[in-house]
Amino acid sequence: MRNWRAKTAALAAVSALALSACGSDSDSNGDGNGGNGGSGDAAASEGSGLSGTVTGAGASFPDPLFQEWIAEYTQQVEPDVTINYQSVGSGAGVEQFIGQSVAFGSSEEYLDDEALEEAAGARDCSAVQFPVVFGAVVIAFNDEALDGLVLDAETIAKIYDREITNYNDPAIAGLNPDMDLPDQEILPVHRSDSSGTTFVFSNYLDKEVPAWSDTYGASKELEWADGTLGGDGNQGVAQGISQNPGALGYVNQSFALEAGLSVAHVVNADGEAVAPTLEATSAASEEAEVPENFQFTIDGIGGEGYPIAGTNWIFTYTCGYDEATTDILKGFWTWALESERADELANELGYAPLGDELTERVLAEVEKTNSEA
Structure with a gap:
């Protein structure tokens, strides 16, 4: 593994341009081309x-x-x-x-x-x-003063359920005693499309917060609470965070980097507030038990691992x-x-x-x- 780099030169989608296919005519009976992409x-x-x-x-x-x-x-x-x-x-x-x-x-x-x-x-x-x-799903903000804000699963769940609506809420203040929290309304941003990122995020909360499990569960699509904002794709969520005061959302780490967003440190199963670094994502992935059929999730991450990993x-x-x-x-x-x-x-x-x-x-x-x- 190479050391994590805080920024990359460019994350914009790179078109896969190449020379055109050469050789004989393509298969005309549909076995090779029709319907299989x-x-x-x-x-x-x-x-x-x-x-x-x-x-x-x-x-x-x-x-x-x-x-x-x-x-x-x-x-x-x-x-x-x-x-x-x-x-x-x-x-x-x-x-x-x-x-x-x-x-x-x-x-x-x-x-x-x-x-x-x-x-x-x-x-x-x-x-x-x-x-x-493997990759991390981060909780991101558009306010650099919130970089490193500590959140745990219960607090994140309550933010998306609209039980916690302000950054200076006592539950957030209790996790961040040394941070001067703004009197700012929180706008939770989520995916509006059917999303694997939503599955990773909701699966984490489903495993950690019984109230979330009872109301929302783990899925690629959820019925979100009123007062939240939807975005199409990780790009749409990152844009929603960037463009709205007080916005908070979950995105893949690379999208947060590209948009220059601040990110939370999330408390893991051992009570450690962990930043979403490459090393912390690798530590989480190493705890995954992978069965023969490759049907698994990354749950209950402790140690030095970042807990929302997919x-x-x-x-x-x-x-x-x-x-x-x-x-x-x-x-x-x-x-x-x-x-x-x-x-x-x-x-x-x-x-x-x-x-x-x-x-x-x-x-x-x-x-x-x-x-x-």
């Missing part, structure tokens, strides 16, 4: 690299990193490949993946057994899902891709998991790569893509 032809000669185009869609949570990975891979590793990733939110990404309009999907909530069954029925073969990166999953199928699309999917995600450069880019943006043991397990899962063809 991928098209392309095998390399013309040994050593010429991959060639073709694939499209994926889903979570905005990893979008800054995915765009950097895609740019690096298509410009430096496989220049005859184009990869288009559409940051449409986890819910829409899952829908498009099951609807087979894209080659791969992405979400911060894994596909449960019901979703896997639906995906298998849509394609007549099994879906594959594997984690690729995982991004990628979804592919075990059948239905043409050869070039299969090679691109497997080649790109293998590079993203194995490459030192991919890890460097993740670290620069505040994401924690998988550990070595988990990476080996995930690489074996990646190989299942189109394995039933």
Whole structure:
């Protein structure tokens, strides 16, 4: 791991521009192109690299990193490949993946057994899902005087339930005895779309605050309290925070950095107020127990770990891709998991790569893509 950098040069989405696919005409029977979001032809000669185009869609949570990975891979590793990733939110990404309009999907909530069954029925073969990166969901503000404000799960839950409506509330003051808190109304900002980031945030509160569990639970979509503000995507929430006095919201860490937002220190299971650093995210990810089916959440984080941490999953199928699309999917995600450069880019943006043991397990899962063809 490289040391965390407080800022990055740019997080704007980088277009995955590459040379056009070359070679023979695309598959005309629909097995390779129609409905799976991928098209392309095998390399013309040994050593010429991959060639073709694939499209994926889903979570905005990893979008800054995915765009950097895609740019690096298509410009430096496989220049005859184009990869288009559409940051449409986890819910829409899952829908498009099951609807087979894209080659791969992405979400911060894994596909449960019901979703896997639906995906298998849509394609007549099994879906594959594997984690690729960990990241922190931060509580962000547009007031630099609030940087480092300490919050715990119960206080965050009450803010979003509109029980706590001012920054100088006694509950917040009790957690921040040395901070001069403003007499300022809090405007909670949340995701208005179906969101994996919302799942990570609400799953944390669901596990830590019984009242939240009873009223809201854990989901990609919630019925929010009156007096809150919705934003589309992590970008929309970051914008809502930036543009409204007193705003507070939950976003992936890289979006808070890009927008220059202040962030809270959140009390973890051991009572430690932890800043959302790369090291703290890595510490949280190392506590995750990952079963064979990769269906897991990161809960009850203590020690030096930041407690609101999530995982991004990628979804592919075990059948239905043409050869070039299969090679691109497997080649790109293998590079993203194995490459030192991919890890460097993740670290620069505040994401924690998988550990070595988990990476080996995930690489074996990646190989299942189109394995039933």
